[in-house]
Amino acid sequence: MLSDKLLVVFLFLLLITACGNSASQHSAAALGAAEPDGMAIFRKYCIACHGADGKLGLNGAKDLTQTTLTLEERISLVTKGKNMMTPFGEILTQEEIRAVAAYTQTFK
Ligand code: HEC
Structure with a gap:
């Protein structure tokens, strides 16, 4: 049929x-x-002031295990910088900044 x-x-x-x-x-x-590897980016760009465990606090850097900032606040701070902290908006892509900001949330 x-x-x-x-x-x-x-x-x-x-x-x-x-x-x-x-x-x-x-x-x-x-x-x-x-997706960008947040840990690799952190080791490359952030360790100098924050240390591998986020606690170093060099150049007046805040202890990342103590921060209460949200992911969006971290992304904005990393993009624009603050006081002694380098602004990464010109150095890293949006995706890389998001990945490294998310990685800082793993510090406890
Ligand atoms: C040149 C040193 C330096 C480098 C490199 C650096 N930081 Fe920072 N960071 C600082 C300083 C200083 C502060 C404190 C700023 C302030 O509030 O005065 C800070 C603060 C922060 C905060 C906020 C903590 C809080 O509770 O307010 C976050 C999140 C952060 N950094 C993440 C990063 C990440 C992610 C990178 C790498 C992409 C990075 N930092 C690289 C110096 C640095």
Whole structure:
């Protein structure tokens, strides 16, 4: 019957579209895996004043294990700098600043 064949073709097309969607989801997940490494950025740019554990406090730096700032406040502070702290807005990308700010939240 013709209508049965049409249905099969329709289902087949549906399957292809579904596969196409899941493939693009996979590549999005792969992009997510390439997010900047907050720890690596911290070790490179922040350790000089804050130390590996965030407690060093050199050049008047605050102890990062004691800070009560939210993620958004940290991102803004790292971007703009404060007093003796370097503004990183020109040095790091938005994604890198977010990643390193999130990393500072792991200090307790
Ligand atoms: C040149 C030294 C220096 C470097 C490098 C530096 N900081 Fe700081 N940081 C400071 C100083 C000084 C303060 C205190 C600012 C103030 O409030 O007077 C501070 C404060 C902070 C605070 C806020 C703490 C609080 O409770 O107010 C955060 C978060 C922070 N730094 C994160 C970072 C991150 C992340 C990096 C690396 C991307 C970094 N810092 C690099 C000196 C530095």
